[in-house]
Amino acid sequence: MIDHWQSQLQTAWGLDAPLIRLDGEYDLNFAAGDMIFKVMRAGCDPQLIDMQVQALSLLGGQRVPAIVPALDGALVQTLPDNSGADRLVWAMQKLSGQCYADASPKTPALAAELGSALGEMDATLAGFDHPMLSRDFKWNLAQGGWIADHLDQIADTNRKGVLRSICDDFSTLTLDNSPVQAIHNDANDYNLLVTTGAASRRLTGIIDFGDMCAAPRVCELAIAGAYLVLDHDQPERMLAQMVAAYHAVNPLTAPEVDMIVPLLRMRLAVSVVNSTLMASQNPDDPYVTISQAPAWRYLERDGEHPKLVTARLRAACGFCARDGADRVLAWLDAERGNFAPVMGVDLANAPMGSLSVENSTWPENPFDLPAPEAAQIGQEFGQGPWLGYYNEPRLIYTAPAFRMGPWAASDRRTVHLAIDVFMPAGSPVYAPLDGTVLVAEYRDGHLDYGGVIILEHQTPDGDAFYTLYGHLDPVFTQTLSVGDKVGKGAAFCQLGDTGHNGGWAPHIHFQLALMTDGMHGDWPGVGAPDDMYLWDRVCPNPAALLNLPDAKTRYEPVDKSTVLQGRQSQFGANLSLTYSDPVMLMRGWKHHLFDEWGRPYLDAYNNVPHVGHAHPRIRAVAAAQLGRMNSNTRYLHPAQTALAEKILSKMPDGLDTVFFVNSGTEANELALRLARAHTGAKGMVTPDHGYHGNTTGAIDISAYKFNAKGGVGQPDWVELIDLPDTYRGQGGFADQAGPAIAALAAKGHGVAGFIAETFPSVAGQIIPPDGYLAQVYAQIRAAGGLCIADEVQTGLGRLGAHYFGFEQQQVTPDIVVMGKPIGNGHPVGVLVTRREIADSFAQGPEFFSTFGGSTLSCVIVKEVLDIVDDEELQTNAQIMGDRLMAGLRDLMETSPHVGDVRGMGLFCGVDLVVDKTSKTQATALCSYVKNRMRDHRILIGSEGPKDNVLKIRPPLTIDAEGIDMILQTLGDILAEVA
Numbered sequence: 001m002i003d004h005w006q007s008q009l010q011t012a013w014g015l016d017a018p019l020i021r022l023d024g025e026y027d028l029n030f031a032a033g034d035m036i037f038k039v040m041r042a043g044c045d046p047q048l049i050d051m052q053v054q055a056l057s058l059l060g061g062q063r064v065p066a067i068v069p070a071l072d073g074a075l076v077q078t079l080p081d082n083s084g085a086d087r088l089v090w091a092m093q094k095l096s097g098q099c100y101a102d103a104s105p106k107t108p109a110l111a112a113e114l115g116s117a118l119g120e121m122d123a124t125l126a127g128f129d130h131p132m133l134s135r136d137f138k139w140n141l142a143q144g145g146w147i148a149d150h151l152d153q154i155a156d157t158n159r160k161g162v163l164r165s166i167c168d169d170f171s172t173l174t175l176d177n178s179p180v181q182a183i184h185n186d187a188n189d190y191n192l193l194v195t196t197g198a199a200s201r202r203l204t205g206i207i208d209f210g211d212m213c214a215a216p217r218v219c220e221l222a223i224a225g226a227y228l229v230l231d232h233d234q235p236e237r238m239l240a241q242m243v244a245a246y247h248a249v250n251p252l253t254a255p256e257v258d259m260i261v262p263l264l265r266m267r268l269a270v271s272v273v274n275s276t277l278m279a280s281q282n283p284d285d286p287y288v289t290i291s292q293a294p295a296w297r298y299l300e301r302d303g304e305h306p307k308l309v310t311a312r313l314r315a316a317c318g319f320c321a322r323d324g325a326d327r328v329l330a331w332l333d334a335e336r337g338n339f340a341p342v343m344g345v346d347l348a349n350a351p352m353g354s355l356s357v358e359n360s361t362w363p364e365n366p367f368d369l370p371a372p373e374a375a376q377i378g379q380e381f382g383q384g385p386w387l388g389y390y391n392e393p394r395l396i397y398t399a400p401a402f403r404m405g406p407w408a409a410s411d412r413r414t415v416h417l418a419i420d421v422f423m424p425a426g427s428p429v430y431a432p433l434d435g436t437v438l439v440a441e442y443r444d445g446h447l448d449y450g451g452v453i454i455l456e457h458q459t460p461d462g463d464a465f466y467t468l469y470g471h472l473d474p475v476f477t478q479t480l481s482v483g484d485k486v487g488k489g490a491a492f493c494q495l496g497d498t499g500h501n502g503g504w505a506p507h508i509h510f511q512l513a514l515m516t517d518g519m520h521g522d523w524p525g526v527g528a529p530d531d532m533y534l535w536d537r538v539c540p541n542p543a544a545l546l547n548l549p550d551a552k553t554r555y556e557p558v559d560k561s562t563v564l565q566g567r568q569s570q571f572g573a574n575l576s577l578t579y580s581d582p583v584m585l586m587r588g589w590k591h592h593l594f595d596e597w598g599r600p601y602l603d604a605y606n607n608v609p610h611v612g613h614a615h616p617r618i619r620a621v622a623a624a625q626l627g628r629m630n631s632n633t634r635y636l637h638p639a640q641t642a643l644a645e646k647i648l649s650k651m652p653d654g655l656d657t658v659f660f661v662n663s664g665t666e667a668n669e670l671a672l673r674l675a676r677a678h679t680g681a682k683g684m685v686t687p688d689h690g691y692h693g694n695t696t697g698a699i700d701i702s703a704y705k706f707n708a709k710g711g712v713g714q715p716d717w718v719e720l721i722d723l724p725d726t727y728r729g730q731g732g733f734a735d736q737a738g739p740a741i742a743a744l745a746a747k748g749h750g751v752a753g754f755i756a757e758t759f760p761s762v763a764g765q766i767i768p769p770d771g772y773l774a775q776v777y778a779q780i781r782a783a784g785g786l787c788i789a790d791e792v793q794t795g796l797g798r799l800g801a802h803y804f805g806f807e808q809q810q811v812t813p814d815i816v817v818m819g820k821p822i823g824n825g826h827p828v829g830v831l832v833t834r835r836e837i838a839d840s841f842a843q844g845p846e847f848f849s850t851f852g853g854s855t856l857s858c859v860i861v862k863e864v865l866d867i868v869d870d871e872e873l874q875t876n877a878q879i880m881g882d883r884l885m886a887g888l889r890d891l892m893e894t895s896p897h898v899g900d901v902r903g904m905g906l907f908c909g910v911d912l913v914v915d916k917t918s919k920t921q922a923t924a925l926c927s928y929v930k931n932r933m934r935d936h937r938i939l940i941g942s943e944g945p946k947d948n949v950l951k952i953r954p955p956l957t958i959d960a961e962g963i964d965m966i967l968q969t970l971g972d973i974l975a976e977v978a
Ligand code: PMP
Pocket: 663, 664, 665, 666, 668, 691, 692, 693, 694, 757, 761, 790, 791, 792, 793, 819, 820
């Protein structure tokens, strides 16, 4: 058969590429080179093909397949099949990409791209007409009402009820509100093509126009949406992205937007009813039930209420939350100043108090707000009245109810949807206008509302809206019932005390709501930052009802793009910024960080916050010391010697003399001077790709910098040896020290020393082979040089099994350099050496570093080292490091791109490769993974000469849950590109 078509198509289209048969239920589909041939079933209506060919020609190949005419110029040919029957045949260009159904990740950006593609397509198709468009067929959603007659086929009564209510909603729609035009009518996940590979997925094409028909254009969105939402963890956000993007290129009206959700549900209903009917004809086909499962999972899920989804779509398009909401807002604005004072006093001059992520340190631990702290929130602003902001992101909502995902560090609701008025407990609360009690409850959970009342109101035009009063004294439950009328100015409740208001400092949470659908049982008082476009419209600023201006009470977090612009204009271009979408971080706690909107991030990258971000002990000693004095090492202070004693207690015998400086760089500069002073020589030997700091001298010994593009180049007094990389290297690394020493000698240089990061870090988290440093040190020492261990990355317990990296290598350096983590964010460098080396250095001029060893630095560093011991963070690094390494090794088994995992304790590298045989560095993939991890709110880094090694190096506080979050997320992301 295929030979028959090969020769037919050769004659008709001049085809020379071999035909490959593709799937197709009734028609024959072939791929050949960059073309697709469609051989229609015998008896196929030529008009149906004509409709598609005309539409595709009109769309002109933009994200749709271009029609390829036959040699005689005809778009459609009639050719005989091998039984002699006539078949309609046509050809089109093949589009690249995989189908959306198989693609991952399915991102909001991709949904937006689909929305604009459909919008542009429909705008063009609006001018298309064809007799076949108005044929009757079951997939015209506007005619979907046919399923109502078949609901008896659905055995499950609950499901039948779901379908019945979908049909009822459908029957109330005014479909005339959306213009009838030609639409694709089947943008399902097998008819969309997207890019593959280690870059964000992009839409490459929309195919299969066989279901085109004339229908209200919103059916296009409802149908595409019906597939977009299936088995997605953020279906509403996906839908909103698609609809907003469609609206941007092909504007919709609000009544049209209102029909999308009911039509989407109707499409899924048509789909399950249709497949149930087919199943009754083929009772043994399991595929039918399997194919229904995702639709049922969506229809039966406990997700966002359909009316709230509609409000979301409206908001995403810039419309008000529901029909009439704009009238309510206009009326409230006009009446501002005329409402009865809710707290009985004029609030015009009441001060605002910010509890925001950026302005406050409430709560100390953003994962746990204990009762005593909750009772004191905002105490710095006094007894009141003072006001808490609308739209303010806060970290005080720590209860599990606010969390939106499985992890402690998952996204959470942070943004306040109300205005607070802080006043003493017992203060009476008055109704701002007439209302009817809709809800009067006592919710006694920790950090819940305590007593809560919702009043329903009407504008003179008859539009309803609602006001919510939270954190009340529940005494009202004895007198007030649902349905009671409350007159304007009537005192109907009072502020609760901490024991009865959810545990908070006494205040009222005063919220406005323009609708209540889907909010029952929860009455959200805070929203997720990424949903604020919705909440801003459903629960807008209630300032008018308090007779206050909106501007006074609305909080605006610092704007990231303004800060970015400032940075670009104020700083040099080689001050690099991580991530294609940079993060702005405002608060931290242990191994967690929070951005300006309170979005949490797991910090799996930063080694500076060694004992965790915002450690209360560091904060306390720093504040106390700054309150006393802060000076330098020209004067005596016991903090200096106490710190020296602590550091030396961690050192092997012989290393007995300490220098304090400001940075790792400065410590390495000093190490160079000490080595030269002690040996009288200048030459240095160091492994390739090392990094020791950013000053002239430190760069001279940092191949990572001097050999970088535009770098200063290698000085003649520096000799490089190969990186001890056992994954890519050939071995024999230590043997290169001898030739390096000889090369220095040949240039007239003696050997002052050897410097190495004990475990090379920027070179890609390398663990040198056992015995490596012992061998190198022996050769350097035999040549008269000193051995310098840069422990900035590896020291202070990070390796778990060892306090310093050199212990693992079983060597004792002559000089040890420490930096970054030792100050937990405070700038400090420390150098330790032997007395005789310090004595040689003391022959020269006085040594003084103004800030090195400042009183403040000394107390902070001593506290950091004590915390490592007191909290047993070295042991934690070992346990968590083992857990991480074990999980990473599992990923190495399953992922074709994980070439090597290496590490010790919480110093880990994941070497990503194109394939495991060539070990070619997968640089683009590494960047993709790093950015995707950031999308999932996990910060990791990338390193290595080809920037293909994921660097995982969290604060030592990380716990099992944090490790599991990294492993699970990394596994998911690697699966996206497998
Ligand atoms: N040595 C090593 C191994 C480092 O990683 C760094 C900084 N990343 C430095 C020295 C320089 O430290 P600083 O930036 O504090 O000067």
